[in-house]
Amino acid sequence: MNKIYFDNAATTRIREEVLREMVTNLADVYGNPSSVYKTGREARALLDKARVQVANILRADASEIFFTGSGTEADNWAIRGIAKSYKDKGNHIITSNIEHHAVLHTCEYLEKNGYEVTYLPVNSDGIVEIEDLKKAIRPETILITIMFANNEIGTIQPITEIGKVAKENGIIFHTDAVQAVGADEIDVNAMNIDLLALSAHKLHGPKGVGALYVRKGVKLEPFIHGGKQEAGKRAGTENVAGIAALGHAVELLQNEMQEKNEKVLNLRNMIIDELLEKIPYSRLNGSREHRLPGNINISFEFIEGESMLLLLDMKGIAASSGSACTSGSLDPSHVLLALGLSHEIAHGSLRISIGMYNTEEEAKILITELEAIVKRLREMSPLWNDFINKQ
Numbered sequence: 371m372n373k374i375y376f377d378n379a380a381t382t383r384i385r386e387e388v389l390r391e392m393v394t395n396l397a398d399v400y401g402n403p404s405s406v407y408k409t410g411r412e413a414r415a416l417l418d419k420a421r422v423q424v425a426n427i428l429r430a431d432a433s434e435i436f437f438t439g440s441g442t443e444a445d446n447w448a449i450r451g452i453a454k455s456y457k458d459k460g461n462h463i464i465t466s467n468i469e470h471h472a473v474l475h476t477c478e479y480l481e482k483n484g485y486e487v488t489y490l491p492v493n494s495d496g497i498v499e500i501e502d503l504k505k506a507i508r509p510e511t512i513l514i515t516i517m518f519a520n521n522e523i524g525t526i527q528p529i530t531e532i533g534k535v536a537k538e539n540g541i542i543f544h545t546d547a548v549q550a551v552g553a554d555e556i557d558v559n560a561m562n563i564d565l566l567a568l569s570a571h572k573l574h575g576p577k578g579v580g581a582l583y584v585r586k587g588v589k590l591e592p593f594i595h596g597g598k599q600e601a602g603k604r605a606g607t608e609n610v611a612g613i614a615a616l617g618h619a620v621e622l623l624q625n626e627m628q629e630k631n632e633k634v635l636n637l638r639n640m641i642i643d644e645l646l647e648k649i650p651y652s653r654l655n656g657s658r659e660h661r662l663p664g665n666i667n668i669s670f671e672f673i674e675g676e677s678m679l680l681l682l683d684m685k686g687i688a689a690s691s692g693s694a695c696t697s698g699s700l701d702p703s704h705v706l707l708a709l710g711l712s713h714e715i716a717h718g719s720l721r722i723s724i725g726m727y728n729t730e731e732e733a734k735i736l737i738t739e740l741e742a743i744v745k746r747l748r749e750m751s752p753l754w755n756d757f758i759n760k761q
């Protein structure tokens with residue numbers, strides 16, 4: 371286990387009380403929620419309660435919440451489901467070029483199956499321009515799918531404005547809010563959001579549970595066929611304990627969101643300010659203003675992101691980089707390239723994502739260690755030495 375965990379955008383530690391309740395439910399409430407006898411009814415009650423808890427944080431109605439096996443499944447279902455259900459109306463989808471792969475790869479799949487997709491660019495701050503969105507709309511546009519907050523650079527999109535444009539043009543609006551739930555205020559009605567994806571493990575719940583909000587009246591084909599679960603829209607015996615844990619985690623977070631966000635934001639600002647000040651030739655990627663409280667994405671020139679990660683890991687610190695070498699690809703992140711960063715700069719980036727369990731002491735250790743690591747790696751770099759000698 372890493373002593374210091376700064377990768378909360380990848381996943382979060384499950385809350386102690388959520389875990390305890392989940393284990394109890396797994397053991398004791400083993401009935402099938404579709405059964406009529408007592409333990410079945412108890413399981414059903416857990417699902418009903420979680421549905422209300424998830425609906426509350428979105429200001430939605432419980433009947434509009436459908437549980438899934440992940441955030442990825444919720445995104446797939448929303449996009450493929452709308453594409454199928456509204457095929458008679460058109461075949462054009464608008465998204466952005468900084469989406470999570472759950473959205474991007476689903477759109478690419480649809481492109482191979484007769485749909486047309488517009489990938490909107492983002493500005494140098496990592497934000498979609500509303501004018502670009504308006505220009506992309508065609509008579510055959512059936513869906514706008516733009517993420518609420520980005521998982522790599524933390525930028526928050528102008529969701530209210532996007533929802534307004536979608537509504538004015540009679541287009542369905544889906545948003546991947548996996549990073550935003552519990553980190554930003556969400557009101558699906560005020561924001562004109564028609565579908566929204568979320569995931570439990572990004573908000574201190576268990577892995578393998580997600581949910582899709584679907585506005586009443588929006589037609590959505592089932593994604594998985596079988597029994598009558600989830601109003602006949604998502605078959606398969608429900609992950610009762612996991613769903614109850616999602617509801618519990620969401621409710622706890624909703625109650626302390628402001629307090630948590632303030633604490634996380636203070637740590638974030640301290641780390642950003644100190645790193646930019648102490649480490650020359652470094653830059654923050656993405657808007658500082660329209661940004662998740664817990665996200666930092668910084669590039670260090672003349673540094674390889676992967677080397678930074680390995681050296682941080684040796685110090686017990688977990689973080690993430692903007693290159694994906696460890697996952698078998700040499701391409702830098704599509705999100706950093708979309709900001710206009712060169713491959714070199716994108717390769718030298720580090721994502722530090724802060725969560726509710728991080729402390730000021732951990733932040734200080736991170737800053738000290740990172741400063742030393744960047745210095746050490748640069749001293750080993752011939753490019754850096756050339757560069758410095760020419761100054």
Ligand SMILES: *Cc1c(COP(=O)(O)O)cnc(C)c1O
Nearest residue numbers: 440441442470472521548549569
């Ligand atoms: C993590 C994440 C997902 C995928 O959620 P899973 O539950 O891990 O499948 C989708 N979108 C964003 C923005 C994410 O951060």
